[in-house]
Amino acid sequence: SPFSASVKAFADTQWQAGPIINGKVRTETEGKIYAVTAPYDRNENVGNVAFANADNVVEAIDVAAQAYPEWSQRPATERAQCLMRLADLLEENTGELVALCHREAGKTIQDSIDEIREAVDFCRFYADQAATEFVQPKTLTAFDGTTQQLSYQGRGVFACISPWNFPLAIFLGQVSAALAAGNTVVAKPAEQTSLIAFRAIEMMLEAGVPAGAIQFVPGTGQEVGAPLTSDLRIAGVAFTGSTETAQRINRNLAARDCEPVPFIAETGGQNAMIVDSTALPEQVVRDVVRSAFASAGQRCSALRVLFVQQDIADRIVGLIKGAMAELSVGRPELHSTDVGPVIDAAARDKLLTHIQSLKNQASLVAQAKLDASCQAGDFVAPTAFEIPSIDVLKNENFGPVLHIVRFKASELDQVIDQINNTGFGLTLGVHSRNERTYSHIERRARVGNCYINRDQVGAVVGVQPFGGQGLSGTGPKAGGPHYLYRFTQDVVKA
Numbered sequence: 465s466p467f468s469a470s471v472k473a474f475a476d477t478q479w480q481a482g483p484i485i486n487g488k489v490r491t492e493t494e495g496k497i498y499a500v501t502a503p504y505d506r507n508e509n510v511g512n513v514a515f516a517n518a519d520n521v522v523e524a525i526d527v528a529a530q531a532y533p534e535w536s537q538r539p540a541t542e543r544a545q546c547l548m549r550l551a552d553l554l555e556e557n558t559g560e561l562v563a564l565c566h567r568e569a570g571k572t573i574q575d576s577i578d579e580i581r582e583a584v585d586f587c588r589f590y591a592d593q594a595a596t597e598f599v600q601p602k603t604l605t606a607f608d609g610t611t612q613q614l615s616y617q618g619r620g621v622f623a624c625i626s627p628w629n630f631p632l633a634i635f636l637g638q639v640s641a642a643l644a645a646g647n648t649v650v651a652k653p654a655e656q657t658s659l660i661a662f663r664a665i666e667m668m669l670e671a672g673v674p675a676g677a678i679q680f681v682p683g684t685g686q687e688v689g690a691p692l693t694s695d696l697r698i699a700g701v702a703f704t705g706s707t708e709t710a711q712r713i714n715r716n717l718a719a720r721d722c723e724p725v726p727f728i729a730e731t732g733g734q735n736a737m738i739v740d741s742t743a744l745p746e747q748v749v750r751d752v753v754r755s756a757f758a759s760a761g762q763r764c765s766a767l768r769v770l771f772v773q774q775d776i777a778d779r780i781v782g783l784i785k786g787a788m789a790e791l792s793v794g795r796p797e798l799h800s801t802d803v804g805p806v807i808d809a810a811a812r813d814k815l816l817t818h819i820q821s822l823k824n825q826a827s828l829v830a831q832a833k834l835d836a837s838c839q840a841g842d843f844v845a846p847t848a849f850e851i852p853s854i855d856v857l858k859n860e861n862f863g864p865v866l867h868i869v870r871f872k873a874s875e876l877d878q879v880i881d882q883i884n885n886t887g888f889g890l891t892l893g894v895h896s897r898n899e900r901t902y903s904h905i906e907r908r909a910r911v912g913n914c915y916i917n918r919d920q921v922g923a924v925v926g927v928q929p930f931g932g933q934g935l936s937g938t939g940p941k942a943g944g945p946h947y948l949y950r951f952t953q954d955v956v957k958a
């Protein structure tokens with residue numbers, strides 16, 4: 465792949481990042497310096513990030529608030545042009561971004577390529593939508609023939625807070641939507657992946673987004689995220705991350721003594737797949753392995769709990785064992801690698817604790833092997849257990865751990881209810897060749913994205929929008945037709 469050459473070309477690059485306020489990079493802040501090392505090899509330095517402090521956050525909001533009137537009054541087509549140019553710049557710099565994504569987030573080369581592609585798609589999708597839907601007011605005609613004009617405008621300063629697992633795509637998805645809709649933005653990336661977000665903001669400025677419209681404040685949730693979402697001037701928050709953090713932000717917003725504002729939260733899941741006895745075993749296992757272990761299980765859509773109908777369970781479990789023995793875990797730049805590292809030592813330790821505790825109360829189905837190269841980084845061996853019930857799982861386990869539950873044909877509705885009762889509602893996979901069965905499951909389940917007779921990986925901007933229900937998020941779905949509207953206010957002239 466030409467991108468393997470890029471990864472080599474940027475193998476020794478050290479990136480530097482810091483807050484960007486009014487177009488100026490602050491490398492000396494009162495905040496901490498965060499040293500970025502590669503998740504697959506902690507001896508490999510990737511760069512340094514000067515974290516923002518609470519004063520930087522206030523300053524960033526000041527600047528964004530001042531810039532709001534000018535940016536929001538620009539025609540939507542002009543705002544869109546800046547984002548279209550950004551998309552072009554991202555494409556021109558794909559080699560560097562792939563290398564950076566791979567080294568900072570530990571993603572495989574293919575995952576890194578997909579990451580940049582999705583970021584580009586988000587920018588073009590929201591830019592295009594704003595340029596088509598927000599330029600002319602819509603004429604609404606009453607029954608008596610009178611007309612009124614409906615138009616959309618920004619809301620003010622939006623806070624965008626993103627996770628590390630899609631460090632460019634989700635980061636830019638939020639920011640480009642907020643900007644396209646006419647808001648100015650204060651963006652906080654996840655602390656683990658500030659370097660790639662910083663490069664994206666540099667390109668955004670180069671693309672012509674005014675220095676006042678986009679502020680960048682890297683740092684921790686506590687030191688930067690919390691003061692950002694407590695500030696009275698924030699007119700909306702776009703957040704993607706864990707359910708616990710969303711709840712914390714929600715409380716922060718509610719405690720503010722000012723008007724309520726939109727809170728777009730895309731959060732965690734307890735994603736299941738239901739397999740009945742009509743399913744094709746080889747196809748099921750291919751999709752299970754990919755859904756549970758791709759990206760080391762660090763996708764919000766990833767499969768966590770596989771429900772297999774009793775009659776077919778031995779066959780499926782046997783095939784899963786075989787497939788897991790073939791999984792290659794290791795350095796993510798190798799084409800032979802199926803599963804790379806997890807994001808950091810804290811994530812690894814949490815997963816290992818979970819695996820250890822299940823070893824005492826469930827039966828181990830299989831555990832993939834780690835080779836010697838894994839010792840330098842934060843790796844977790846893909847592991848599968850049979851568990852008696854989904855109730856054993858209290859939290860989302862964000863990594864390569866699969867849990868299998870057997871059920872009898874007569875228990876199908878109970879299975880769906882148990883999945884619904886977790887309160888999460890992100891993705892559900894179904895493998896069945898019986899149309900009545902999968903239609904029934906699809907209707908009864910409360911999830912945002914349902915995948916039938918395929919893997920449970922992913923989303924496609926514009927055609928397969930993504931987002932959850934209940935504890936998994938507020939909607940509207942990212943990359944769908946309604947997301948952008950949530951960043952606006954609508955005004956009627958009668």
Ligand code: NAD
Nearest residue numbers: 626627628653654684685689690705706709730731732764
């Ligand atoms: P996280 O909740 O730990 O962090 C997300 C972001 O919130 C980070 O930028 C973090 O610094 C910030 N944050 C933390 N505490 C904060 C606070 N008190 N106030 C404001 N901001 C704060 O999540 P993570 O570990 O970065 O990401 C993994 C999680 O994201 C998983 O739960 C995954 O399911 C979820 N996720 C969901 C989707 C989706 O579309 N539904 C997509 C990707 C990831």
